[in-house]
Amino acid sequence: MESTDAPGTTRNPGDVADVIVIGAGVIGLGIAWTAARSGRRVVVVDPAPGTGASFAAAGMLAAVSEYHYQEEALLGLMLDSARRWPEFAAAAGPDCGYLATPTLCLAADAADRQAFADLRAAQEAHGLAVQPLTVREARKAEPLLAPGIAGAFTIEADHQVDPRRLVAALLGRLGDDALVPARAASLAWDGGRVAGVVLEDGQELRAAETVVANGLGARDLGGLPVALPLRPVYGDILRLRVPEALRPLVTATVRGLVRGRPVYVVPREDGTVVIGATQREDGSGAVSAGGVYELLRDAQALVPAVAELELTETTARARPGTPDNAPLLGRVGNVPGLIVATGFFRHGVLLTPAAAEVCRQLLEGRTDPQWDSFRPDRFASQPARIPAVSAAERGGS
Ligand SMILES: Cc1cc2nc3c(=O)[nH]c(=O)nc-3n(C[C@H](O)[C@H](O)[C@H](O)COP(=O)(O)OP(=O)(O)OC[C@H]3O[C@@H](n4cnc5c(N)ncnc54)[C@H](O)[C@@H]3O)c2cc1C
Incomplete structure (x- = not known):
């Protein structure tokens, strides 16, 4: 029996959640928490939350001061995200360390x-x-x-947040039950759709949707239908x-x-x-x-x-x-069950609310042509490749 709850979500028997997010940096946690707020059951997989780039980041929300020539699409996303920050921070709580300092x-x-x-x-x-x-x-x-x-x-518009406090606040909001402290080895496939993740110990976790948000670690994730050009x-x-x-x-x-x-x-x-x-x-x-x-x-x-x-x-x-400094954010071709959210380069903290919002809408089945500039497969010379057998059967990564 399948049941549908939050918009666009289909629950299958055996699913541990509606959404599995791989990676608990600011991006993965922002996506997970926003999905949870919209009524989805969410699990985040990460052996060491908040220890990647998010651990180092200064947390400047610098949409204006970090403007670079010829990055107009990225500028639009940065300004959109900067506008979302006050509400995002208010909902995350005062302990997230957001300050409207100029x-x-x-x-x-x-x-x-x-x-x-x-x-x-x-x-x-x-x-x-x-x-x-x-x-x-x-x-x-x-x-x-x-x-x-x-x-x-x-x-005046470029503010700041403390990324370490933000990570702690979002983990706290999600609750202990939402975190699986393990490394994802590979995506799990089922009949042409991504059905979840295969953990390093071989255990498979299933969900209707899987979000790849593990920063640079996405380069090593098995079972991706397209190569992600991260450096x-x-x-x-x-x-x-x-x-x-x-x-x-x-x-x-x-x-x-x-x-x-x-x-x-x-x-x-x-x-x-x-x-x-x-x-x-x-x-x-x-x-x-x-x-x-x-x-x-x-x-x-x-x-x-x-x-x-x-x-x-x-x-x-x-x-x-990434090659053009813009994130890899969105669905990959027509592959069901998969969203990619990585490659946030210098702006991942700033872009956290926008990335979370894009993913929320994708989970609800919506798309927007404005997001085409960030398609994860925009550098691929070949269309997305759907593995014939599950990644677990092929031996993971
Ligand atoms: C020195 C420095 C300063 C910066 N300053 C700013 C700034 O002022 N403002 C700004 O907006 N941005 C800044 N950035 C950029 C920002 O830090 C990144 O864009 C952002 O942190 C990316 O977040 P993320 O969640 O995608 O990745 P990460 O924070 O790297 O998180 C990835 C997570 O995935 C986990 N992971 C990896 N592989 C796996 C796996 N196989 N399975 C499960 N989990 C896995 C890791 O443990 C990690 O927790 C800065 C970056 C640096 C390095």
């Missing part, structure tokens, strides 16, 4: 100021709101800024404690260009700051000494008192990059 952009010298002027012109051409400031005004708002900065402007883009990031006498170090998120190199300082509610983030594709997941040096040097060029903080943590993680 972003202050600083240029260290005249060349940096010119680079920012070009960026501002492009932002304004898209109707994005940026407010120029004099250096005097910037230093009045943030007294610990370096006296020698060459230019400043603010972006690791490593970043070093620092956490520092601000001594009482220097609090607040800054009140806004400070994003700077220092001799062409980007750096940011994100103030948290608990009196710490996050400084990031380098970007390298050299294949090493270890913290780079040169990266730490550059971040501290460039942050001090903007906020000299950074030298007086206590360095409490250095972390490196890989962002899940």
Whole structure:
């Protein structure tokens, strides 16, 4: 007997849930929680929730300040997600660490100021709101800024969230029963549809819909009908404690260009700051000494008192990059039972509410041509391949 509950959901005998989400980073948890809120039974599979890119992320919700030329479709998704953040955060609860602090952009010298002027012109051409400031005004708002900065402007709309607190909050909302602390080895197939996952120990979990949201780990998942062109883009990031006498170090998120190199300082509610983030594709997941040096040097060029903080943590993680920097988000061809949500690169925290909303609508059977730019199979030279036998029968991954 089949029963239908939430819109678009068909329950089959033997299913452990309506939806299985592989991966408990911000993306998987945002999708899982949104699906659960819309009435679905959800299970999340992850041996180590929140330990991937989401563990490192600064949590800037930087739709405007991270605008890049020729990424118009991505810009639309980023702005949509930024608009969704206040409601998403309110529903996730005050413990998710969302703050509506503005972003202050600083240029260290005249060349940096010119680079920012070009960026501002492009932002304004898209109707994005940026407010120029004099250096005097910037230093009045943030007294610990370096006296020698060459230019400043603010972006009121770019806020922040603490991704570690967000992960903990969403896990708490979902409840212990929703988490399966195991690694997914492969998708499970049944008669041409994805029927769930095969865990590393061979156990099969079944559901009407399976969402692949395990970040870079999706590269190694068995049974995918299409190759996912993900690549690791490593970043070093620092956490520092601000001594009482220097609090607040800054009140806004400070994003700077220092001799062409980007750096940011994100103030948290608990009196710490996050400084990031380098970007390298050299294949090493270890913290780079040169990266730490550059971040501290460039942050001090903007906020000299950074030298007086206590360095409490250095972390490196890989962002899940794609060839066009846009996510792999949506269904794969006509394959039933499968949604892919990975490749969120530099913007996964910002894009969490939008990704969750797209998946909610896909689960309800809706589509939108605006999402075509993010189709997971847009780089594939061949159509989606449906395995003839289940992945478990073929020996998993
Ligand atoms: C240094 C740095 C700074 C960043 N700063 C920002 C920022 O300020 N703003 C922003 O929006 N974005 C930022 N990002 C990007 C952001 O962190 C990522 O886009 C986002 O975290 C991706 O989330 P995710 O859930 O897709 O992946 P992840 O967080 O990597 O989560 C993937 C999860 O899948 C699990 N997993 C992997 N394989 C399997 C498997 N086979 N079975 C089960 N589970 C599995 C892992 O354990 C992990 O928990 C930053 C990234 C880095 C590295």
